[in-house]
């Protein structure tokens with residue numbers, strides 16, 4: 001059994017949705033494009049899962065957040081794909097890939113061949129077992145990567161209103177889920193090994209603001225330690241979390257956000273890997289693929305022209321833009337220059353909202369009013385502005401820090417930059 005397509009996307013997440021949009025904008029014929037996803041639903045805006053999806057009142061539910069609503073485009077429901085002759089193969093896993101023969105083998109036993117392949121397999125959540133802790137399958141232990149995980153969080157959360165949640169990990173999932181749990185009237189303790197939250201991005205000063213804000217909402221922080229084991233009740237549910245420092249935290253539920261691993265297994269041994277992802281060139285083409293295989297989104301490690309280094313980014317803007325770029329590079333190679341991406345991360349929790357552009361590294365200059373909730377930071381490396389962070393900005397202000405970072409202006413006087421603060425970006 002087999003079918004042949006011109007374009008095949010493996011993975012049906014954010015990047016797949018935006019690639020499909022770009023294919024239709026550039027014009028494809030019915031039957032040319034196929035998307036294979038092991039999720040049972042059409043591509044959706046994954047960020048909704050830790051925010052709108054977990055709200056106690058009027059929570060977001062599909063079909064309201066299918067891609068590409070995030071970009072004010074048409075919502076891509078299954079009907080949208082059907083009307084455009086795009087084959088959406090859902091609930092189906094690609095089990096193996098033969099890049100020499102341009103074929104994929106699916107879990108239903110079908111062989112699907114392609115002329116161009118876009119790898120958009122994203123990433124999976126790391127499990128506690130990978131750190132030597134057992135208990136991930138207990139019914140009140142939750143991860144959050146896909147819709148099934150989000151439904152589990154909702155069910156468990158609803159069964160323990162007024163109870164205690166322990167959130168393991170102080171990164172994006174930890175911070176966003178902790179906020180959602182508080183909104184659902186659950187007492188939250190966050191546990192992470194670092195000295196402060198969001199250690200991959202935040203400076204101690206920035207982290208201190210968010211931790212203070214969370215504490216004002218009742219969240220407790222246990223820093224500098226990790227869990228060593230769970231205590232279970234007679235039904236096999238977790239009853240408490242035992243920490244390496246010996247402390248015991250009673251728990252009605254546990255949410256784990258300890259990082260991700262890109263889904264590269266299908267291609268290991270066939271394509272070069274770097275920084276945990278599939279290494280691609282400035283046109284997002286993978287190695288050894290005669291220009292027929294592209295990788296985008298969380299799974300791709302690509303050159304960030306602006307910084308002259310490769311990065312693997314785990315953020316939605318990068319997934320959207322790399323996907324659209326790869327389609328442009330496939331369909332109009334002559335008029336498509338190299339991918340030139342400015343990294344952009346953001347988060348929204350409670351009434352707070354921040355944006356970050358560029359790169360961290362070098363010296364950090366903080367500015368603004370930390371107690372008033374409008375502040376930011378610049379990163380200056382080798383005499384140039386390379387990164388900008390802003391909490392509580394307006395649309396124009398975010399645009400200004402984005403533009404300033406993209407221009408990488410020379411900074412001769414750090415004290416002056418500190419004095420000018422946000423004014424510096426607004427004047428660039």
Ligand code: FDA
Nearest residue numbers: 011012013014015038046047094122297298314315316319
């Ligand atoms: P994505 O994970 O979206 O999709 C991969 C797809 O491939 C999945 O459908 C998967 O099932 C499928 N797949 C994998 N292997 C397969 C196989 N062998 N066969 C078939 N299908 C396969 N970012 C941000 O900038 N701001 C934010 O607020 C958030 N919020 C957020 C919340 C939550 C809960 C999560 C989990 C993540 C975020 N992110 C985020 C990160 C953002 O969602 C992420 O960067 C993008 O979803 C990446 O898009 P991809 O398409 O690369 O992977």
Ligand code: NAD
Nearest residue numbers: 131169170171172173174192193226257258259314346347
């Ligand atoms: P992360 O990398 O942001 O954070 C992982 C955290 O796990 C670390 O900060 C650390 O505190 C903790 N940790 C690591 N090992 C641990 C251990 N053994 N025990 C306890 N804690 C440990 O990853 P995440 O929070 O799991 O997020 C998963 C993915 O989802 C990331 O790719 C992230 O970018 C994405 N995401 C992004 C957003 C956003 O951009 N707003 C929101 C949600 C999720």
